Amino acid sequence: MTSLHDFKATAIDGQEIDLSSYDGSVVLVVNTASKCGFTPQYQGLQELYDSYGDRGFTVLGFPCDQFAHQEPGSEEEIAAFCERNYGVSFPMFAKVDVNGKDAHPLYQWLKKEQGGLIGGAIKWNFTKFLVGRDGRVLDRYAPTTEPAKISGDIESALA
Template identity: 85%
Template sequence: MTSLSDFSATSIEGKDIDLSSYDGSVVLVVNTASKCGLTPQYQGLQELYDSYADRGFTILGFPCDQFAHQEPGTEDEIADFCQRNYGVSFPMFAKIDVNGKDTHPLFEWLKDEKRGLIGGAIKWNFTKFLLGRDGQVIDRYAPTTEPEKISDDIEKALG
């Protein structure tokens, strides 16, 4: 059975990260963007991270520029923006594609596991996937779902 630990991704600092390093954690995977109407969700995501990180929860942010060119910056610019404006301290990764022929393998798997309203495709920035400690997808949340609305599901997954 495929799980989060079967994938790797490049960190926003350019290091190859084996996602098995998150084994045993509850993980929220989010495709992000810095120039989106939903960008203020970074604040709510950071609040979730601050609230639950000590209980084995993390967020993995994956910048994506596939929706209305809302993530035009370099990795350094994205990292600086997230830190400066929202104090983001959860792991961020290099820009990826979440749809189309160059979709990152992690997102291919996530979309296969939990389809959205328009099938498997990611509809917009800030689509969220909650994964349990076993690395399996628990649920998928629409881009407009505010991070705090996921708290109960995170609590349940943390046990």
């Protein structure tokens, strides 16, 4: 059975990260962008991370430039933007594709596990996947879902 823990991804600083390091944690996986109407959600994501991080929760941000070229910067520019404007301290990764033939394997799996309104495809930036401590997908949230609205589900997953 496949889980989040079976994947690797490149961190925003270029280091290869084995996602098995999140075994036992509740994880919110989010495709992000710096020039999107939903970009202010970085603040809410950071608030979730601050609120629940000491209980075994993390956010994993995956910048993506597939939606209206809203993430045009380099990894260095993205990291600086996130820290400067939103105080982001949760793990961020290198830019990925979330749809199409070049979609990152993690996103291929997430979409298969929890399809959305338009089939498996990611509709837009800030689509969110909640993953349980066992690495299995618990739920998927639309880009319009404010991070604070997920807190009850996070609480349940952490219990």
